[in-house]
Amino acid sequence: MPGFTQHARRTLAALTLAALASGMPAMAAEEAGVEPALDAELDAELDALLDVGSPSEPGGSGLRWSGYADLSAAFTLPAPDHWSHLRARAEVTGSGELAPRVRWKLTARAEADGAFDLEDGRYPAAVRRDQRRDFLLREAYVDVGHGDWEFRFGRQQIIWGEMVGFFFADVVSARDLRDFLLPEFESMRIAQWAVRAEYFGGDTHFEMLWVPKPSYDEIGKPGGDFYAFPWIPAGTAVDERKPDNDDLGDGNWGLRVSHLVDGWDLSAFYYRSHDISPTVEALQPGLASMRHDRLHQVGGTFSKDLGRFVLKGEAVHTRGRSLNTFTPAAVPGGVAVGLAPTDMVDYALGVDVPAGDWRFNAQYYGRWLDNHHPAMASDRSETGLTFQAVRSFGSDVEVEMLAVTSLNRSDYMLRPKLTWKFAPAWRMVTGLDVFGGDDAGLFGSYDRSDRAYVELRHWF
Template sequence: MEPSPMRPKRLLPLLLVLGLSAGAATAADEGLDDLFDLDADPAAASGADQASGPRVSGHAEFGAAYTWPDDGHWSKLRGRLELGVGASLGPRSRYKLSARADVDAAYDLEDGYYPRAVRRDQRSGFMIREAYADFGTGDWEFRLGRQHVVWGEMVGLFFADVVSARDLREFYLPEFEALRTPQWAVRAEHFGEDTHLELLWIPVPSFDEVGKPGADFYPFPLPAGTRVKERDTSATLSNTNWGLRLSRLIDGWDLAAYHYRSRDVSPTLYALDGGTRFELRHDRIQQTGFTLSKDLGSLVLKGEAVYTGGRSFSTTDPAARYGLHDSDTLDYVVGLDIPVRDVWRFNLQYYERVFYDHERLMPNDRHEGGMTFLVNRSFGDALEAELLYVASLNRSDYMLRPKLVWRIAPEWRGVFGADLFGGRTDGIFGRYDERDRVYIELRRWF
């Protein structure tokens, strides 16, 4: 089948991006410290123990993506603005407020491709990103309000980072900083000489955004237009999340362990009335995890493991209630980061999920393994090339992500890349084989 010719109106967004990129290249040069300080915690600034006036920072971004297999179409033409303000209120007290708004013209331009529910869900958005106050006393620090809580971070995928909700309407493709959704939380931290204790309570949890059936990266195999209800989680004490985390530095090993009880940030699809109705629910789960990090000369070894109880998984067993089978799981990952001569960086990871109560009619194997490989090459201070490959070892499906980053000026950045999927259609990556796309992003910090 020959590709359909690109309509003139579809060329306009691409020409706009190219024009913006050319204009950004003439921006005035500024110090790199100004760039990296924009999103810094106010406490990190000198004189943080003294009251200071509000400081406004943020960024504006335009991103465009074109999906081309079969019926090529624009899948993103999004303008985004994020603004924040923060200030120190005195000794060991400060606050931060930030919000993000975006508008995506792709869902109006491609109104014949996306179902109405998808267009309504993804054409615009607004989110309070952070809204917290900090204060401290003795060896304790407290943070109250909407905040990021990151308990783990590996390359390409999520493992021990169990607290953060995520906007998965673009799968795992955006930068994790933008993909994570903060939580309304009360957090207390105790700092010892080599030990850090963290206590966390989330009275009103946030959950993953997965979109609507017919969206490019909807995670469940349902036809476009299928009506799916999401069960509301009542604001009761039994539905709150809580956890604790203890970390310690021992002989150069950065070790941490945690326990977390919550409503699952990831929804489970329930088939009701014999599969004629569908509902997303956030089941009550408990997770116990462990992370480690160790410098081995110029190399860095990292690992994470999470045991989860209380989740259910899809099965084709006709006797299974709601089309689900309960199983505890263990997720673990081990990775090695290898810098070479300050211009090359290599990262290799192996990960696996083990289903302890696996049964033969589940679509996955008892042991689901995979690997990631990342190579990054810097060309001076302005240009950087990167290739990320993520693959399942059970089904040979994969995700391949080449990109080029151009630091046009300290306050400007351009990115051009591609997101490619392949392999068996029952795999986590192969299911998006018809969602290959090329994209460009332009961001300006201020």
């Protein structure tokens, strides 16, 4: 069962670890509470470039358009060498003001990837259809303010986590996992159709959320480079039963409260939902059946600026999820896939350290299973470390090194990256994704998936 075991560990990690991705753009950095990559002068130039009217202009619609277009290419280095990306993408955002304290925003993204035509013989037809092109309505909402309350109606990004690059407490947003954990963090999130009410009063922030028609993770099709369940053979048909939610009472809902106490930013939440990630319920020749478990999740986050560094942490207890088990089947060499329910706790503790032109981030993360089954792919306690070092050279060049390792099997991922902002509205990024270590581990099992990539982006 070694192959099944190592691949199932990948699936477990995809559910728990969104390891620090390929560097966060300014938008994602602001959402996560970290310093944006662009300095203040460059931000001002971009604002001037993108501004097409101000929402505060009396008597005007305040219509504003912005967006970006990029070209990216990625080539997998070890044999069999192949192009894994030749993608063109464009994203456009419109926003404006309908009335005092009534605002709207609409964001759409379209992309096409030529790698799936160029590498036609490598990918099954289902993979090519799924990843050759895509159109996504990323946001479409209206904000209404009244007193200390803000209400948002429509498709929206909802970010509850505090940690840089982790999805532990970020339980609401779905994710596009068709490229594993390698894309920019912000671009992986899939918004939810939701109604959200937020109260802002002094040091307290209270949030109520209802998601009547949830979105779920995009995991791709069997045979893709980073399919979430790579132990399912390429070409297998997948029956993923997503809840209908015809009864509005079956939707997802949650509560979250945040409070400042002596400089400590503390939050706690409860979320009742169908799991955004599918669970393999049964596997038979030619067909895999998947379901979405009904979950109860209780969690909390904290952060504190201690002067020389910022301390952060989060933890989430999940009840209702089942994990796959792998046991020998009756046929020679066969493996039977089963399910075992277990409560689990996901947690992370980290520090952000600014030091002049340098920025450092270190994090310790883990998952603990309450009801561990010997046939599960993971240990009862799975832990790991991430370390990120970023060095800026003026406002134009930034060099980054990211390292992620599992402490259970000592496998690793290294991601050196260079960012060059050669004009106010232009950016070029190039780097490597390197995997190694124990073949039975999450990252070591990708040791034939090292790749080089380059991206050119223009904001408009």
